[in-house]
Amino acid sequence: MDVVYRAAVIYFFLWFITRVIGKRELGSMTAFELVLLVTMGDLIQQGTTQEDFSVTGAMLAVGTFALLMVFFSWVSFRFKKVRPLLEGMPVVVVQDGRMRKEVMSYERVDEDELVQAMREQGVDDLAKVRIGVLEPDGKYSFFTREEHEPAPEKPAR
Numbered sequence: 001m002d003v004v005y006r007a008a009v010i011y012f013f014l015w016f017i018t019r020v021i022g023k024r025e026l027g028s029m030t031a032f033e034l035v036l037l038v039t040m041g042d043l044i045q046q047g048t049t050q051e052d053f054s055v056t057g058a059m060l061a062v063g064t065f066a067l068l069m070v071f072f073s074w075v076s077f078r079f080k081k082v083r084p085l086l087e088g089m090p091v092v093v094v095q096d097g098r099m100r101k102e103v104m105s106y107e108r109v110d111e112d113e114l115v116q117a118m119r120e121q122g123v124d125d126l127a128k129v130r131i132g133v134l135e136p137d138g139k140y141s142f143f144t145r146e147e148h149e150p151a152p153e154k155p156a157r
Helices: 002-021 023-027 031-049 055-078 080-087 101-107 112-122
Strands: 091-095 129-134 140-144
Touching: 002 055, 002 101, 023 112, 091 101, 101 112, 112 140
Parallel strands: none
Antiparallel strands: 091 129, 129 140
């Protein structure tokens, strides 16, 4: 029965933490924050089943993670100059209908992944893409040419 009480305490604590963290942080998880959530899950499990940590220890660890997430979110919001360091920068991977292979190589993006992202957004031809951006959260944004806008001429090789 002790596990039931511990689970209920952790449940209400997590409910409180998610309310404190806010919608923005929960709606735009980064890969690092996802890893933190998995780590929190392990801490909660240990605190609930009494293997290594007490409920208090689990709550302190999860609360510390949550406070740090809110703190770094606030720092990123308040100080725009540190935002690229904390959140990353968008990167142009397609420009004027051509893949930027050096950028794609650096970001470890292969052509198949890029073409799949284009299809998911309804873009059927690379030549139609004016700008393709890999966003800091790993999503892609594609800006296409208007129908009447001519494609730039390809440079001679």
